[in-house]
Amino acid sequence: MFIHPEEILETLKMVNNEHLDIRTVTMGISLRGCCHPDMATFNSNVYDRILRCAEKLVRTTEEIQSLYGMPIINRRISVTPIAIVAESCQADDYCSVAETLDRAARETGIDFIGGFSALVQKGMTPGDLKLIESIPRALAITEKVCSSVNLASTKAGINMDAVALMGRIIRETARLTADRGAIGCAKLVVFANAPEDNPFMAGAFHGVGEPDCVINVGVSGPGVVNAAVRGLQGSPTLGDIAECIKKTAFKITRMGEMVGREVARRLDAQFGVLDLSLAPTPAVGDSVAAILEAMGLESCGTHGTTAALALLNDAVKKGGSMASSNVGGLSGAFIPVSEDEGMIRAVKRGSLSLDKLEAMTCVCSVGLDMVAVPGDTPAATLSAIIADEMAIGMINKKTTAVRIIPAPGTVVGDVVEFGGLLGSAPVMAVHNFSAETFIGRGGRIPAPIQALTN
Amino acid sequence: MSSSRFVITVIGLDRVGIVAGISRVMAEHGVNIADIRQTIMGDLFTMIMLAEVTSGEFGLPAFKEAMNSIGDDLGVKVIIQHEDVFRFMHRI
Numbered sequence: 184m185f186i187h188p189e190e191i192l193e194t195l196k197m198v199n200n201e202h203l204d205i206r207t208v209t210m211g212i213s214l215r216g217c218c219h220p221d222m223a224t225f226n227s228n229v230y231d232r233i234l235r236c237a238e239k240l241v242r243t244t245e246e247i248q249s250l251y252g253m254p255i256i257n258r259r260i261s262v263t264p265i266a267i268v269a270e271s272c273q274a275d276d277y278c279s280v281a282e283t284l285d286r287a288a289r290e291t292g293i294d295f296i297g298g299f300s301a302l303v304q305k306g307m308t309p310g311d312l313k314l315i316e317s318i319p320r321a322l323a324i325t326e327k328v329c330s331s332v333n334l335a336s337t338k339a340g341i342n343m344d345a346v347a348l349m350g351r352i353i354r355e356t357a358r359l360t361a362d363r364g365a366i367g368c369a370k371l372v373v374f375a376n377a378p379e380d381n382p383f384m385a386g387a388f389h390g391v392g393e394p395d396c397v398i399n400v401g402v403s404g405p406g407v408v409n410a411a412v413r414g415l416q417g418s419p420t421l422g423d424i425a426e427c428i429k430k431t432a433f434k435i436t437r438m439g440e441m442v443g444r445e446v447a448r449r450l451d452a453q454f455g456v457l458d459l460s461l462a463p464t465p466a467v468g469d470s471v472a473a474i475l476e477a478m479g480l481e482s483c484g485t486h487g488t489t490a491a492l493a494l495l496n497d498a499v500k501k502g503g504s505m506a507s508s509n510v511g512g513l514s515g516a517f518i519p520v521s522e523d524e525g526m527i528r529a530v531k532r533g534s535l536s537l538d539k540l541e542a543m544t545c546v547c548s549v550g551l552d553m554v555a556v557p558g559d560t561p562a563a564t565l566s567a568i569i570a571d572e573m574a575i576g577m578i579n580k581k582t583t584a585v586r587i588i589p590a591p592g593t594v595v596g597d598v599v600e601f602g603g604l605l606g607s608a609p610v611m612a613v614h615n616f617s618a619e620t621f622i623g624r625g626g627r628i629p630a631p632i633q634a635l636t637n
Numbered sequence: 638m639s640s641s642r643f644v645i646t647v648i649g650l651d652r653v654g655i656v657a658g659i660s661r662v663m664a665e666h667g668v669n670i671a672d673i674r675q676t677i678m679g680d681l682f683t684m685i686m687l688a689e690v691t692s693g694e695f696g697l698p699a700f701k702e703a704m705n706s707i708g709d710d711l712g713v714k715v716i717i718q719h720e721d722v723f724r725f726m727h728r729i
Contacts, residue, residue, distance in 0.1 A: 252718035
């Protein structure tokens with residue numbers, strides 16, 4: 184087959200000028216065989232198991248990166264939710280498990296390890312509660328561990344006791360990592376309808392329905408889509424733009440599929456899913472907000488943004504699902520504020536508010552992601568913000584999440600710096616009217632009826 | 638890997654000796670040129686080669702290092718990628 188020079192140059196341009204990359208290669212590892220009542224034995228089982236599976240992960244991804252000339256940005260591991268596998272351990276808290284995960288992550292050379300998690304959408308077991316209460320300290324004493332809690336689902340409703348608890352946990356996590364811009368909160372996410380095969384942190388965990396060891400790949404290229412949309416000649420209609428995004432997403436996805444399969448083959452693991460996402464980075468030109476603005480909005484967050492995002496998200500999924508039969512995870516457009524140079528700019532110039540961001544989450548992947556709010560935001564307000572987002576996910580049968588950072592001592596207008604891929608987050612205003620009584624009621628918001636949809 | 642063919646792209650300002658220098662290093666590593674063409678991208682000299690590996694002892698890291706080094710000497714950028722990248726990305 185003849186490879187056209189233009190195709191070669193197009194690929195090079197995507198990688199070198201437009202930030203096309205394989206964002207993550209994530210190895211999912213089941214820890215179900217590691218359970219033991221003795222905490223020390225359990226920890227050593229977990230450590231050995233992770234090392235045995237992921238020993239060659241970093242080296243193999245580096246080889247693939249070199250072979251294809253395609254940058255792989257992050258290597259990650261996700262494990263079975265710790266609340267499940269540690270349930271039988273005799274211990275007051277699970278911080279030692281977090282330390283074990285951290286040590287295994289350092290030893291294998293990966294960037295993040297996810298799975299310090301609990302699934303409590305319908306109720307909590309003692310193990311779930313122990314895990315959640317361990318989160319603030321676990322995230323403060325470790326570097327690479329990420330934590331997630333599923334609080335709601337379309338089938339179970341919203342566990343409002345857990346929502347109330349998580350407001351306090353997030354505040355405590357912020358307090359314990361206050362000296363580092365509350366970075367613990369950047370490694371903690373709460374979900375409605377959490378996907379079990381998601382390669383993106385902080386929400387990655389290895390679901391109980393997953394195989395023993397699996398490779399999931401997250402591929403990303405907002406810069407490529409942005410360049411393609413901006414490169415359209417004449418005055419394209421929104422239909423033309425959707426078509427253009429679709430074709431571009433196809434190419435990006437094919438790349439991910441190829442890399443994922445080759446990594447899985449070499450590591451003798453199953454190939455899981457390709458997460459076809461547009462996940463921004465703080466680099467200039469790698470922004471989802473910039474794509475929305477390329478469609479004709481003066482600034483992201485203004486009226487029309489939700490519609491533009493809906494178009495973008497759907498076109499990405501359509502192009503991607505044609506390119507691969509293994510699409511899964513959290514596919515779609517991500518809108519983490521701190522990680523997107525265009526979103527940061529939109530917040531700073533006042534065009535993007537928390538309320539608009541919430542509306543945008545109805546039509547895209549994830550939800551309120553990497554949003555900084557004032558340090559004195561009450562726990563009940565954090566819980567209420569979470570409850571709103573969980574409700575959107577529950578009613579719309581989609582995944583939504585909240586990763587919010589109440590950085591101690593900050594007020595609206597401040598900027599919280601995280602560095603690296605996590606970027607920097609301008610502190611956004613929250614409503615000052617209290618939701619304390621509402622959140623204090625607890626209980627469960629019942630699952631919605633699935634007929635009579637309107 | 639379905640084959641051991643690589644696409645080698647050389648980009649930079651035109652000068653005497655680029656093709657000679659690059660192909661010499663390829664020959665030293667037992668890499669055969671299956672196809673070669675030149676095109677202009679902007680005002681840059683761009684050479685695209687389809688290279689075939691014939692030697693069983695071929696090592697990609699060493700080859701890449703040698704090619705980067707000759708690229709530096711000639712003032713051009715050399716990019717080596719397995720051909721599958723292009724096959725997968727643009728075709729159904």
